[in-house]
Amino acid sequence: MKKEKVTIALIGAGGIGNVWARAVKKTNAAALRAVVDVDLRNAQAIAKDFKGCVAAMDAAQAIADPNIQGIVIATPHKWLAPQTRAALEAGKHVLCEKPAGISSVEIQKNIDIANAKQLVYMTGFNHRYHPAFMEAKKRFAAGEIGEAMFIRARYGFGGRPGYEKEWRFNKEISGGGEFIDQGMHMIDMARWFFGEFKDVCGFAENMFWGGEVEDNGFALLRTADHKVASIHVSLTNWEWVHSFEIFGTKGYLIVDGLDQRYRGPERLTIGHADPRGGGFPKEEAISYLDEAKEDSFRRELEAFAEALRGGSQDIPRGEDACATLNIVERIYARNS
Numbered sequence: 001m002k003k004e005k006v007t008i009a010l011i012g013a014g015g016i017g018n019v020w021a022r023a024v025k026k027t028n029a030a031a032l033r034a035v036v037d038v039d040l041r042n043a044q045a046i047a048k049d050f051k052g053c054v055a056a057m058d059a060a061q062a063i064a065d066p067n068i069q070g071i072v073i074a075t076p077h078k079w080l081a082p083q084t085r086a087a088l089e090a091g092k093h094v095l096c097e098k099p100a101g102i103s104s105v106e107i108q109k110n111i112d113i114a115n116a117k118q119l120v121y122m123t124g125f126n127h128r129y130h131p132a133f134m135e136a137k138k139r140f141a142a143g144e145i146g147e148a149m150f151i152r153a154r155y156g157f158g159g160r161p162g163y164e165k166e167w168r169f170n171k172e173i174s175g176g177g178e179f180i181d182q183g184m185h186m187i188d189m190a191r192w193f194f195g196e197f198k199d200v201c202g203f204a205e206n207m208f209w210g211g212e213v214e215d216n217g218f219a220l221l222r223t224a225d226h227k228v229a230s231i232h233v234s235l236t237n238w239e240w241v242h243s244f245e246i247f248g249t250k251g252y253l254i255v256d257g258l259d260q261r262y263r264g265p266e267r268l269t270i271g272h273a274d275p276r277g278g279g280f281p282k283e284e285a286i287s288y289l290d291e292a293k294e295d296s297f298r299r300e301l302e303a304f305a306e307a308l309r310g311g312s313q314d315i316p317r318g319e320d321a322c323a324t325l326n327i328v329e330r331i332y333a334r335n336s
Helices: 015-025 040-047 059-064 077-089 104-117 131-141 182-194 293-308 318-334
Strands: 006-011 030-036 054-056 070-073 093-097 121-124 148-156 199-205 216-222 228-234 241-248 251-256 266-272 282-288
Touching (some): 015 293, 030 040, 030 293, 070 077, 077 093, 077 104, 093 293, 104 121, 104 318, 121 293, 131 241, 131 251, 148 182, 182 216, 182 228, 182 318, 199 318, 216 318
Parallel strands (some): 006 030, 030 054, 070 093, 093 121, 148 228
Antiparallel strands (some): 148 241, 216 228, 266 282
């Protein structure tokens, strides 16, 4: 039996908003009915490609529409939590881009509203929907690399002209630098594999770009049972990089590549080791040659739609955003 499409509105028609629009085009799970942006031309540029979709500058119009079931929010950080709150208070389900807010306090308030109204409040941790990470999680859960020991993660951008003038370097709008941006992804993935972290330390440094926020973040996280995650996120990596390594007592899982900017294609390497027997590990490599940037967003949107229908609730939630941002805040507090 064919499932009815979930009707959604998109708030934010910038770079990530356009990725969400491409994701909608690739799925039968959702129908885009409204696009909202402070620049009406941006909203119109997306809306024109979807039948029955309207463009607007006022989010309240889409939020109040009784024919819209879910709201996807992809604004700059400062407006994520306020728009989420407005949507939840109006009885709409929400898929909000990470970091979901600029403080864990405002995210917790939205969690409380969602719980009270029994609404889906999903966070856009799209790395969980990359095929390499999804396969790595299966292998990890099956015990292929033995008992977990440590994670080593790197995530870095190159530069571009005028980078320091963009909104991400404005603390009032962004809430922070690399930790609250790429760092949220890496910390969330570390939590996804290892669970909660008890001990948190790190450095938030501005080494090149200047301004109010860090362009490099270095974190060491440790669970109560002494599993450790080492994370470095950077806006001065120059060559784009993404690498997430999980080491266990019998081998390792390495996810790297993602899209072509990160030396793609996306890849998963599974290493099977016999540490006490000597010799080199036996490796298995899987490449995802056809993976496009919007494909993880498509899977994320499909999971959101399924949750709205009362199906699987195994999704990244507001609680995950709150716990992850709390770790970032603990590092910021150490560096204030």
